[in-house]
Amino acid sequence: LDPQGHPAIHVEHLIIGMIIVCSVIWLLVMIMLGWALLRNRPDESERSRERKLTITVSTAVGATVVIIAGLTIASFYTTRSIALPENAALTITVRGQQWWWQVVYADPDPALGFQTANEIHIPVGQDVRIQLESVDVVHSFWVPSLAGKQDLVPGRSNSLVLRAERPGVYRGQCAEFCGLQHTHMAMMVIAEQPASYQRWVAAQRDDGAMPGDPDAAAGKTAFLAKPCAACHTVRGTPAIGATGPDLTHVGSRQTIAAGLLETTRGSLAAWIADPQTLKPGNNMPMVPLTSVELRDISAYMESLK
């Protein structure tokens, strides 16, 4: 837990505070236990002994009540201070599905909206509202360094506010068990300075890059000819499938398959050649390809910066 976000920092203070308080209580109880077990027993009349004990036990219970009240209040104030601010500068919709994250940057002008997957870019120092929805089962959105987690519940819409205080790449991960590949359902949150964030947004709004070299061009043809296009979208091409991640700019993302592999041509090839071995049970089938096709398609994918 390395808090770099506004809510996470508040919570960390609370966590440290509570751990200290509780450890002290535990130590006290243990000291009493040890002492009670080992002490020498003086002669004492039964009556006065029982009375003293009653007083001691009552005091301890009283102290418990006070400490509990204190902790409850501390918890309550922390909740308040991390409460959702009403006016977030930016709203991003994240849709969880088995086992990847669809990220939608909507815009009143549909031409300016775009989608990506498993990678969220946010500007540093601003409140960003994450709208959380689920396509299938319950997932949970958790970027430990930025904020606590929040579930994505089918049929409901939750939200969470992130505010990164420092630029960086923060790993996040699905925290609610969601089936076979719950394990491999990670995402990256990339916090950058507003200027470079805007540059990123502008780039994402573009259509998929035109393949430059011949391999990639062949890859594009193969990609469109194969079933890939039925599931994936590459804007600016006829591929408009919606069951898999939007691939318009896959090449620009740091990882593929929800944090499973770093994006390189080799890993893309490995993934496309046999997704089921790398991530057993995931929803992308193995599409039979010749080795040339595979090479070309991976080149094309990589070129989609």
Next chain:
Amino acid sequence: MTLRDDGEVLRDTAMDELELDRRLAATWSTPAGFWGALSTVDHKIIGRRYIVTAFIFLALGGSLALAMRLQLSQPEARFIGPDRYNQIFTMHGTNMMFLFAVPVMEAMAVYLVPLMVGTRNIAFPRLNAFSYWMYLAGGLLLWIAFAVDTGPDVGWFAYVPLSGPQYAAGKRADIWAQMITFTEVSALAVAVEIVVTVFKQRAPGMSLDRIPLFVWSMLVTSFLIIMAMPAIMVASTALILDRLVGTHFFNPAEGGDVLLWQHLFWFFGHPEVYIIFLPAVGMVSTIVATFTRRPVFGYLAMVMALIATGVLAFGLWVHHMFVAGLPRLGESFFTASSMAIAIPAGLQIFCWLATMWTERPLFKTPFLFVIGFMVIFVIGGMTGVMVASVPFDTQVHDTYFVVAHFHYVLVGGAVFPLLGAIYYWFPKLTGRMMSETLGRWVFGLIFTGFNLTFFPMHILGLQGMPRRIYTYQPEMPWSALNMFVSLSAVILVAGFLVFFIDAVRSAASGSAAPANPWGASTLEWATSSPPPSYNFARLPVVGSFEPLSADPDTLSVVTGLSVNRRELIVSSVVEALPEARESSPGNSIWPLWSALATTVMLIWSIFSPWAVVWGSIPVAIALICWFWPKGAPEDDS
């Protein structure tokens, strides 16, 4: 039943001891042989069976834990694939909660409560037999399904829609839901028996303020079962209906709701953990009292704490749903109520400390486990208080921090007292002592192994390791600790292994136990070890809170009971004044047939809704045969 002079009631008044024992044995004992074993209704035989079965499930569940630890010991290990792993952790959790922890506590009660309140058999002994068979059938169903690769794989709380018709194809989730039905039926049955036994069958003179603390804790637990288990029955039935006949309880598209499941489950699930914990508290009180040779300090406060915990238990369920997106203000209420439970818990801890403070305790194995309990449970309680805070929980929910919390409270808070209780009551159960030397080894190994295994999980959780993952990447900072945890688990298991060996060895050839080896003061020690089939030759009369310490050599008893029918005393709820000499049902095979018929119906109903219609016919027939009078003296007044 040759000894029954028909019609003529034969009473124990002025009968000499030998004759009395002979006659009572003839009336109460279980006939030898296979058939006798199947039709017995003796609470001691059934209780012992229950305990042994539950411990077998503990060993099985523990083996699954080992499998998980093997897979998690290093990053990207390939011992177990995701599908199997998901089945394994689901089985581990389900098995530990529903087939081990709850049943073992009830089993102890089935054995001990009738003895501790001084009666001859549990109330509704045939229901008790039925309950055991249902439990066994549920356990077998789950494990056979697992063996043929149809084990549930949706987690022990089976959140919808993952467990719903759309995302859990096949019968795995149905097996889980139906296994719930089996165990709930059996748990509810035992709860009813315990409540009625405690209310109505206490020995004359055992007024409410003379009930042993263990019995109190079982009484509160039974009420928790009665009030909480219907929630899971409603939930699992709704789930089965959604899956089988297309209802829409949990389908948001048709007006259902996903969180409805979570509410129903945790409305049961939270009381469930106290159903496991409260009996353990009773065991601790018993052991503390015996080994400090004085009553537990603050009897009334202890009883109040038990009841308060029981009541509060129903107001906490939302603390399992802090990140589900419920209104924050409402959640803060549940923070407050969850933390408030620390007050009765603390009160009990302080009372035990006060008890130990006054008298120097005897450090025998059962007492060692109590010390272990204090050390570990308080840590678990502290982490409980931590996760009860909403913001804290948003960070650690569904991480290994929570895994650490609940193993600290479950193993530390329930299994440690249970092991202590086994060492403590083993002589009563078997007539033989367990080994004190091995007992110390067991305690040492388990205590060390446990802490080394589970303490690092707190740190893993704070480092962001989520639970229910079958592997993790080497880049993550978790590898070293996970390896450490897995190695430590070996120490833990070694401890359990020694325990099992010791128990089996002692049962066969331990040294013989006297009636009251620890000098304890509760009624179960007033009879021989193991007790005869009729428990007490003459039922005791209780004149004080500690019936055996007032006068250790003489037991006040009643006479006037019949010896040629199974007869026990029904007494009033508050004062325990005798009201009637009630008969207690004799052995019968019909509980077994009823349980079999119910099993067929329940399993069949996973496949077809019509099973409920056709399957209930044999069930009804078996039940009618069960209740139809057979002309035995017990059937009439």
Next chain:
Amino acid sequence: MKQAVVLDLTRLPPHGLGGASLTWWGTLAFMLIEGTGFALSIVVYLYLMSLASQWRLHAPTPDLLAGTALTALLITSLLPNLLIARWARDQKLVKVRIGLIIMSVLGAAPLVLRFFEFPAMHVKWDQNAYGSIVWVMLGLHTTHIITDLIETLVLTCLMFSRHGDNPRRYGDVSDNAMYWNFVVATWLPMYVCLYWVPRL
């Protein structure tokens, strides 16, 4: 350990009735379990209702006739039921026999009406969540009527058999009567919930 006899119970009755009987308490405990189940089903109904933007989710209003008739019938059945409890207490064999026959009929008649209640809801269990909870509530209660009916029938046979005239059997009869009161009592809130709440 020596034994000192301090109490002679020879004169205690060989069977307890009412609050002194174990089955009475057992019945009470089972009623508590089932009552919790009924209460939860009503809670689920209200919960789903509170979530829906428009309750009954486009299903038509249920017809009142069958349900109301059944309610009236159940309430009427309380009278003979209370009588039979009294006769059982007084151990009047003939009256109890007659009462049991009447109660068997009064236990079966609601089933006929119940048969018409399901269609009167104008919704199927698999149509939407409203339909699901309505059918489950009706089904749950029907199961209770059926169980009690079977019990009553068995008891009727028993009372006509040689085992009949026995305090223990009279106890069973009054416990059974108590259970029927429970079946009727649980229906009333369900009736309100199923038929009147959707009309609000």
